[in-house]
Amino acid sequence: MSVLVDHFDVFAGGFWLTFQLCILAATGALLVGTLVAVMRISPVPPLRWIGTAYVTVFRNSPLTIVMFFAAFGLPALGSNADFLRIPGLTSIFSRLGIDLPYFRFAVIALALYTAAFVCEAIRSGINAVPPGQAEAARAIGLTFGQNLRYVVLPQAWKSAVVPLGSVIIAMIKNSALAGFFGVIGDLSNSAQNLTSALGEPIIPVFIGVSIGFLVMTVPLGILLDRIERRRAVAAR
Amino acid sequence: MSQQQTVLYDAPGPRARRVTLIVSLLAVVGIAVVGYFLVYRPLDENGQFTMEKWGPLIDPNNEVFSLVWARLREGFIATLTAAGLAIVSSLIFGTALAVLRIQLKTLKQRQFVGLPTPAAWSLRGLGWVLNAVTRFCVEIFRGLPVVITIFFVASALPDLGVDLGDILWYLVIGLTIYNGVVIGEILRSGMEGLPGGQREAAQAVGLTSFQTTRMILLPQAFRIMLPALISQLIVVLKDTSLGFIISYEEVLRVSRFIIDNLENPIQVYAVVGAIYILVNYLLSKLAEYAQRRMARARKTRALPTQAAPPSVMAQADSSAAAS
Numbered sequence: 001m002s003v004l005v006d007h008f009d010v011f012a013g014g015f016w017l018t019f020q021l022c023i024l025a026a027t028g029a030l031l032v033g034t035l036v037a038v039m040r041i042s043p044v045p046p047l048r049w050i051g052t053a054y055v056t057v058f059r060n061s062p063l064t065i066v067m068f069f070a071a072f073g074l075p076a077l078g079s080n081a082d083f084l085r086i087p088g089l090t091s092i093f094s095r096l097g098i099d100l101p102y103f104r105f106a107v108i109a110l111a112l113y114t115a116a117f118v119c120e121a122i123r124s125g126i127n128a129v130p131p132g133q134a135e136a137a138r139a140i141g142l143t144f145g146q147n148l149r150y151v152v153l154p155q156a157w158k159s160a161v162v163p164l165g166s167v168i169i170a171m172i173k174n175s176a177l178a179g180f181f182g183v184i185g186d187l188s189n190s191a192q193n194l195t196s197a198l199g200e201p202i203i204p205v206f207i208g209v210s211i212g213f214l215v216m217t218v219p220l221g222i223l224l225d226r227i228e229r230r231r232a233v234a235a236r
Numbered sequence: 237m238s239q240q241q242t243v244l245y246d247a248p249g250p251r252a253r254r255v256t257l258i259v260s261l262l263a264v265v266g267i268a269v270v271g272y273f274l275v276y277r278p279l280d281e282n283g284q285f286t287m288e289k290w291g292p293l294i295d296p297n298n299e300v301f302s303l304v305w306a307r308l309r310e311g312f313i314a315t316l317t318a319a320g321l322a323i324v325s326s327l328i329f330g331t332a333l334a335v336l337r338i339q340l341k342t343l344k345q346r347q348f349v350g351l352p353t354p355a356a357w358s359l360r361g362l363g364w365v366l367n368a369v370t371r372f373c374v375e376i377f378r379g380l381p382v383v384i385t386i387f388f389v390a391s392a393l394p395d396l397g398v399d400l401g402d403i404l405w406y407l408v409i410g411l412t413i414y415n416g417v418v419i420g421e422i423l424r425s426g427m428e429g430l431p432g433g434q435r436e437a438a439q440a441v442g443l444t445s446f447q448t449t450r451m452i453l454l455p456q457a458f459r460i461m462l463p464a465l466i467s468q469l470i471v472v473l474k475d476t477s478l479g480f481i482i483s484y485e486e487v488l489r490v491s492r493f494i495i496d497n498l499e500n501p502i503q504v505y506a507v508v509g510a511i512y513i514l515v516n517y518l519l520s521k522l523a524e525y526a527q528r529r530m531a532r533a534r535k536t537r538a539l540p541t542q543a544a545p546p547s548v549m550a551q552a553d554s555s556a557a558a559s
Contacts, residue, residue: 046263060516062477072501078278144245176381206388217379
């Protein structure tokens, strides 16, 4: 068990980096996912097709392949994902600014992959809004954009919170894959280093890494349970 | 979905149709321009569209074509083997876990009134402890990334002196732990969501608690949760690709070898990704179909029983079963 104490800084640093990755990817996924969801329900057919194609592709391919594409495809496109080096952001999330692009690639892959699931969660929320609401909005002459903005989305948001939360939890768990794709120093990469390079015993390292992930996933899960239960009571 | 779409905006008149058409054309042109300048041009400049890169994958006359596809087929068979084994074992494990948790829950509620006080108390304590332990394990393994579980199963088991010989089994065990727990929770919530009358009626005709779970609750939970189960099976198939981190020879690792020799990562991953997408897409369609069928079955069954008086119940049921 001494490895937990001796290498506490490694675990803490790994947790911090994974946490940063999750925050950035979750933000990106929510933005892209909302956009795709709006595209999927828009009156313009080509936009609908793009939205549907996006969701079909990203929901059905393993995250591993998306990661591979980010790691091999983006360089082939001549991009080092430098557009993520946003001036203010790099001072908080220092990994975004460094020359090695793998952290940025991981953020992009995770965000794009999760966005498809975010889109589906939001769409399920929109479907849960009673049709009468949208009909009433149309009857008083709101356009599609106004209808979404003032009537449908604010209500869809409410019933989408719980599915969105499960999507984010799944994303946190998926972020463990980043350590196997060149991101140095996150939780799963630290686990590999400690066990294979430094030859530390496996079980304590496993416990340490598990705690790192459970600290993020379990409270979020409990929070979701509570929201869900409170809503069930309110609905009754 | 289509119903929701018509609700969100009016049936387009001539003007709205014109606007939609113009916006559609603009969108198509915009996408084409963006695609050309941001994707096609850089890829073309890098020579990603040459036959040299694509040939081994799509040209049957290419000298390595059959070799590449033979390797890919091996890889896919390995992937499907792991996925199949993981699916079967996690279904078994998940069902057992769900039954265990339901049983423990009823055990926790039992008072053991017939027994002397110390025995009753210790049995109740035991039930409580077992319940807490299973709950704890479920929460832990549900909250852990499956990558981490696989990675540590593959490194910890040999360390503890358990040598399974084939890497396949470490992957299957890792996948089973995670997905079994998830499937267990799906089934458990399915059983707990059933109307309370089901359990009460089963107990009233004298079934024991285990018989109730096995014969009454579990089959219904399977039926209700079928769509969720199928989507979980898609997750298993997708997660099989994580085998590459413990160097299991599944399709992505095979692709790695091909790429090392031919240096065409984008092309190989595009082909492999397309196959994955196709298979998973078909599976998700199957889930949708199951869901639709079940919704229909429930509707046809509910109507006659509500409308018909008890005397014609048997008749109505048989006609519903026939339809």
